[in-house]
Amino acid sequence: MGKNSYNxxxxxxxxxxxxxxxxxxxxTANIAVSLADEGKKVVAIDFDIGLxxxxxxxxxxxxIVFDVVDVMDNNCNLRQALINDKISKNxxxxxxxxxxxxxxxxxxxxxxxxxDLKKEFDFILIDSPAGIEGGFEHSIMLADMAxxxxxxxxxxxxxxxxxxGIIDAKSKKAKNGEEVEKxxxxxxxxxxxxxxxxxxGIDDVLNILALPLIGVVPDxxxxxxxxxxxxxxxxxxxxxxxxxYRNIAKRxxxxxxxxxxxxxxxxxIEYIKGLFR
Amino acid sequence: MTLFERxxxxxxxxxxxxxxxxxxxxxxxxxxxxxxxxxxxxxxIIDVIKKYTSVESVNIxxxxxxxxxxxxxxxxxxxxx
Numbered sequence: 292m293g294k295n296s297y298n299x300x301x302x303x304x305x306x307x308x309x310x311x312x313x314x315x316x317x318x319t320a321n322i323a324v325s326l327a328d329e330g331k332k333v334v335a336i337d338f339d340i341g342l343x344x345x346x347x348x349x350x351x352x353x354x355i356v357f358d359v360v361d362v363m364d365n366n367c368n369l370r371q372a373l374i375n376d377k378i379s380k381n382x383x384x385x386x387x388x389x390x391x392x393x394x395x396x397x398x399x400x401x402x403x404x405x406x407d408l409k410k411e412f413d414f415i416l417i418d419s420p421a422g423i424e425g426g427f428e429h430s431i432m433l434a435d436m437a438x439x440x441x442x443x444x445x446x447x448x449x450x451x452x453x454x455x456g457i458i459d460a461k462s463k464k465a466k467n468g469e470e471v472e473k474x475x476x477x478x479x480x481x482x483x484x485x486x487x488x489x490x491x492g493i494d495d496v497l498n499i500l501a502l503p504l505i506g507v508v509p510d511x512x513x514x515x516x517x518x519x520x521x522x523x524x525x526x527x528x529x530x531x532x533x534x535x536y537r538n539i540a541k542r543x544x545x546x547x548x549x550x551x552x553x554x555x556x557x558x559x560i561e562y563i564k565g566l567f568r
Numbered sequence: 569m570t571l572f573e574r575x576x577x578x579x580x581x582x583x584x585x586x587x588x589x590x591x592x593x594x595x596x597x598x599x600x601x602x603x604x605x606x607x608x609x610x611x612x613i614i615d616v617i618k619k620y621t622s623v624e625s626v627n628i629x630x631x632x633x634x635x636x637x638x639x640x641x642x643x644x645x646x647x648x649x
Contacts, residue, residue, distance in 0.1 A: 460631065
């Protein structure tokens with residue numbers, strides 16, 4: 292945090308989904324890493340009060356002393372609570388509190404915190420909790436952009452649709468007549484299942500949700516192993532999912548990046564087997 | 569779905585079933601959630617307020633909570649009285 296960096300006007304991006312377990316925290320971590328590696332100053336905030344997650348995905352769980360509620364309650368100052376990434380000087384992380392009371396976030400305090408962060412960071416990424424209650428409302432309230440994550444299954448798409456329907460009602464920006472940019476990320480898609488007609492495809496999901504696509508992340512075992520070690524997959528040059536996340540970051544920065552070809556290079560035998568499966 | 573099923577049209581793909589189920593379900597849910605009269609209501613409110621003072625904007629937001637539908641109406645008055 293440079294001394295003369297108080298003039299930024301950071302962009303607030305909320306990552307949300309409605310349904311739990313579709314990859315919000317993984318997506319937040321990897322887009323944060325990718326934006327930071329593109330040279331942007333990024334802070335990722337975990338708003339999932341009571342159920343911290345982002346810390347382990349980023350591999351920063353051992354460095355936590357204070358959390359987001361400590362900052363809001365003035366138990367510490369912002370600088371004491373912000374945790375710097377192990378690799379990137381550009382990436383900071385603000386952990387969720389482990390308190391059991393999830394109603395601990397107060398609107399005024401959230402606004403103050405985000406305002407302070409906007410002055411110092413280019414991007415403020417908010418990892419929203421699942422559901423459409425208080426925590427979600429606080430995480431979407433100040434968003435400039437909402438990234439809605441869905442996996443290609445009926446319950447995730449249905450919940451995503453619900454969330455999309457209430458974003459504007461909870462957003463300050465929308466109340467002021469401005470637009471909250473909304474984009475869809477389709478996570479954990481399996482090309483072979485889509486081809487067989489056993490999984491909803493990209494077009495199916497987009498037709499239903501009626502929003503622009505900003506990323507498709509293939510189902511990738513490397514996401515699991517990189518979460519195991521706390522080293523986000525976006526930093527793995529060989530992982531297809533990592534590339535997908537880096538591309539999302541580029542699109543957020545306004546670059547026109549082609550969508551990945553999800554086809555796995557398959558052998559001839561595999562191809563024949565596929566026909567008879 | 570196997571190649572044979574695809575060729576001989578044995579059964580509909582499960583993805584297609586999912587798509588159809590979702591489309592029907594969401595059409596219902598969206599209809600439940602929307603208040604088609606909001607634009608007309610806003611115009612009427614503006615007209616009523618105009619009788620007494622000037623209006624800058626009328627914002628109507630909607631909320632649905634289990635059994636209760638709520639409309640939140642926010643009227644910003646003009647500066648000159």
